[in-house]
Structures are given as C-alpha cells and as structure tokens.
Amino acid sequence: MATKTVATEKRYRIGEFAAKTGLSGPTLRYYEKEGLVKPHRSDNGLRYYTDADTDWIKFLLHLKGTGMTIDQLKQYVAWRAEGDATITKRLQLLKNVRRGFLQEFEELQHSMTILSDKIDWYQGKVDGHISDNEGFANYLASLNHEE
Amino acid sequence: MATKTVATEKRYRIGEFAAKTGLSGPTLRYYEKEGLVKPHRSDNGLRYYTDADTDWIKFLLHLKGTGMTIDQLKQYVAWRAEGDATITKRLQLLKNVRRGFLQEFEELQHSMTILSDKIDWYQGKVDGHISDNEGFANYLASLNHEE
DNA sequence: ACATTAGTTAAAGCCAACTTTAACTAATTG
DNA sequence: CAATTAGTTAAAGTTGGCTTTAACTAATGT
Numbered sequence: 235m236a237t238k239t240v241a242t243e244k245r246y247r248i249g250e251f252a253a254k255t256g257l258s259g260p261t262l263r264y265y266e267k268e269g270l271v272k273p274h275r276s277d278n279g280l281r282y283y284t285d286a287d288t289d290w291i292k293f294l295l296h297l298k299g300t301g302m303t304i305d306q307l308k309q310y311v312a313w314r315a316e317g318d319a320t321i322t323k324r325l326q327l328l329k330n331v332r333r334g335f336l337q338e339f340e341e342l343q344h345s346m347t348i349l350s351d352k353i354d355w356y357q358g359k360v361d362g363h364i365s366d367n368e369g370f371a372n373y374l375a376s377l378n379h380e381e
Numbered sequence: 382m383a384t385k386t387v388a389t390e391k392r393y394r395i396g397e398f399a400a401k402t403g404l405s406g407p408t409l410r411y412y413e414k415e416g417l418v419k420p421h422r423s424d425n426g427l428r429y430y431t432d433a434d435t436d437w438i439k440f441l442l443h444l445k446g447t448g449m450t451i452d453q454l455k456q457y458v459a460w461r462a463e464g465d466a467t468i469t470k471r472l473q474l475l476k477n478v479r480r481g482f483l484q485e486f487e488e489l490q491h492s493m494t495i496l497s498d499k500i501d502w503y504q505g506k507v508d509g510h511i512s513d514n515e516g517f518a519n520y521l522a523s524l525n526h527e528e
Numbered sequence: 529a530c531a532t533t534a535g536t537t538a539a540a541g542c543c544a545a546c547t548t549t550a551a552c553t554a555a556t557t558g
Numbered sequence: 559c560a561a562t563t564a565g566t567t568a569a570a571g572t573t574g575g576c577t578t579t580a581a582c583t584a585a586t587g588t
Contacts, residue, residue, distance in 0.1 A: 247564080247565075249563095258546085258547080259564090259565080260548080261545085261546065261547085263567090264545075264546065278555085279553095279554085279565095279566080280554075280564090280566080281565080289518055293495065293517075296491070296495040296496060297492075300492045304545070321503060325500065325504065332493075332497065332500060335493060335496070339489065339493070342447070342482075342486065342489070344443070344446075345443040345444075348440065349443060349444065349475060349478065349479055352440070352475060353472065353475050353476060356468060356471060356472040357472065360468060360472060395534085395535070396533095405576085405577080407576075407578080408575085408577085410536095411576060425585085426583095427536080427584075427585090451575070452574095529588100530587100531587090531588090532588105533585080534585070535583075535584065536581100536582075537580100537581090538579105538580095538581105539578100539579085539580090540579075540580100541576105541577075541579085543575095543576095544573100546571105546572085547570100547571075547573100548570080548571065549568105549569085550568095550570100551567090552565100552566075553564100553566065553567105554563100555563080556562080556563070556564085557563090558560095558561085558562100
C-alpha cells in the first residue's frame with residue numbers, strides 16, 4: 235500500500251490570522267480565553283488557525299456587529315458545541331438578537347433623520363435661505379417628520 | 382403703573398426632568414459637569430430645567446445616538462456658545478459625524494443580512510428543507526449576497 | 529412636628545471589551 | 559550565529575460613560 239498523502243490545509247499563525255481578520259493578537263487570545271474561538275497547536279506549541287476559523291470569526295464579528303455581547307456569543311458557542319439538540323435554542327437566541335437589533339435600527343434611522351435635518355438647517359443659514367431668527371424647532375416642525 | 386406680570390415658564394426639578402428625558406439624575410449632573418447642559422438655579426439653590434432644555438437634551442441624545450462621543454458633544458456645545466462665527470465649524474462637525482454614521486450604518490445592514498441568512502438557515506434545518514449536511518458557508522454562497 | 533421623599537456635593541466604583549506590560553521562548557533573516 | 563521578529567503566559571491597566579456611596583440639606587404630606 236502506497237503512502238497516504240493528506241491534503242494539509244493552510245495554517246495561519248496568530249499574527250497572520252490577526253491581519254486576516256482585522257483583530258489583534260491579544261484580542262484573539264482574549265476571545266480564546268472566553269471560549270469564542272479554539273485554535274489548534276502545532277508540534278512546537280504555537281497556535282494556528284485555519285480557513286474554517288476565518289469563516290467563524292467573520293460570522294462572529296457580524297453577530298457582534300448586531301449588538302451581541304461576548305457573553306451571548308459564549309452562550310451561542312456553548313450551545314453549538316452541544317450539537318443539533320440545541321438548534322432551536324440557537325435559533326431562538328438569534329431571533330431575539332434580531333428583534334433587538336431591528337428596534338435599535340429604527341432608532342438609529344430616526345437619529346439619522348434629525349441629524350440630517352439639522353445639517354440642512356445649518357446649511358440653510360450658511361447659504362442664507364433660512365432667516366437668522368428661525369430656530370431649529372420651528373424648522374423641524376416645518377418638515378413633516380413624525381416624532 | 383400696574384405691576385408687571387411675567388409669563389413664567391414651567392420649571393422642572395431634576396427628578397421630574399430626569400423622568401421627562403429618560404435620563405437619571407446622576408446622569409444629568411454628569412452631563413452638566415461635562416458642560417453639555419446648563420440648568421438654572423432657583424432661589425433656594427436647587428437646579429431647574431425648562432422646556433428649552435428638554436429640546437436640547439432630545440437633540441443631544443439623537444447626536445449621541447449617531448455615535449457622537451461626550452467629547453465631541455462638548456466641542457459642539459463650546460462652539461455653539463461662541464455664537465454664529467462657529468456655524469461652519471459646527472456644520473462641518475455634523476457632516477463628519479454623518480459620514481461616519483452612514484458608513485457604520487452600511488456595516489450594520491450587512492451584519493443584519495448575515496444574521497437573517499443564518500436564521501433562515503437554522504429555520505430550514507428545523508423545518509427539514511435544508512439537508513443535515515449543508516453547511517452555512519454553502520448556503521450563504523447559494524444566496525446572492527455580495528461580500 | 530415629624531416622617532418621607534427629593535435634592536446637594538465630591539469622590540469612588542463599575543462594566544465590557546479590550547490593551548498593555550513583563551518576562552520569557554521560538555522562528556526567521558542577513 | 560547574531561539580531562530581529564513573532565509567539566508564549568498571567569496579570570495589571572485603560573477607556574468611556576455612567577452609577578453608587580456617603581454625608582449632608584431642602585421640600586412635602588399628614
């Protein structure tokens with residue numbers, strides 16, 4: 235029987251992986267300590283990460299981006315490690331995250347509108363087509379934005 | 382000459398004003414210490430706020446909501462206190478804030494998409510119309526979301 | 529008048545999410 | 559092979575934005 239050759243996946247050491255993910259080395263170690271990512275170790279004892287880890291980190295950062303805390307991510311990872319029995323729990327968690335995020339999103343949009351209105355008002359003053367005496371409250375009321 | 386009666390505006394003491402704005406008393410004092418709001422004092426020495434303060438706090442909270450830090454707000458307030466000479470500076474600051482916020486907003490939308498895709502994927506597994514073996518990466522690729 | 533509730537100050541404490549430090553070992557480059 | 563760069567650990571420090579504490583005074587309800 236001929237020698238079996240295993241297709242070895244690329245190994246990223248922590249520095250390279252940090253550059254790849256946009257995280258810092260210390261942050262990756264911190265995430266590892268928190269159980270959010272589990273790199274492998276080569277024979278010399280150094281960490282290495284794979285492309286699968288890249289995908290996971292990317293996804294994790296998106297979850298974080300939607301407002302999930304480290305603790306929530308920990309819970310998610312713990313459930314994931316338990317296997318398919320926890321799928322509905324994970325689904326429920328993500329749905330809750332989405333619900334909170336959507337609400338936050340609407341508030342952001344409203345703030346955005348107010349900010350833009352204020353910018354327009356300043357612009358109007360600078361360009362001279364809003365009277366010196368017209369206050370912002372007045373101006374806001376003249377637009378039709380619901381509070 | 383008859384006694385002059387001045388139409389006195391409503392005065393909110395800190396507790397009432399806190400309830401009105403959704404902030405806590407200590408937070409209002411903190412904002413005051415940072416120079417973000419400047420309540421008046423009645424003869425007895427207690428703070429009071431007016432409806433104009435309410436409008437300002439509302440606007441301030443929207444600015445904060447778009448990602449402005451306390452320090453940026455301080456700068457804004459300082460410029461505002463300097464009068465019309467700083468209008469272009471304020472306009473520029475708000476435009477910068479909007480630019481940063483818009484960028485952040487797009488990232489949020491992208492994270493939202495990924496989160497929703499993941500929820501759909503889990504839902505598919507739960508409902509049984511996504512095979513046990515189909516990974517999320519595969520599923521993602523099967524959708525047409527640009528990275 | 530007295531109890532309760534609200535307000536005052538300055539200073540210390542808290543929290544999440546990292547970041548920095550220290551003291552070391554491993555790997556790479558000229 | 560020496561110098562430089564990268565990685566290792568545990569522990570302490572940082573940051574922003576409040577919150578809590580302590581020790582007090584003022585206002586209000588019965």
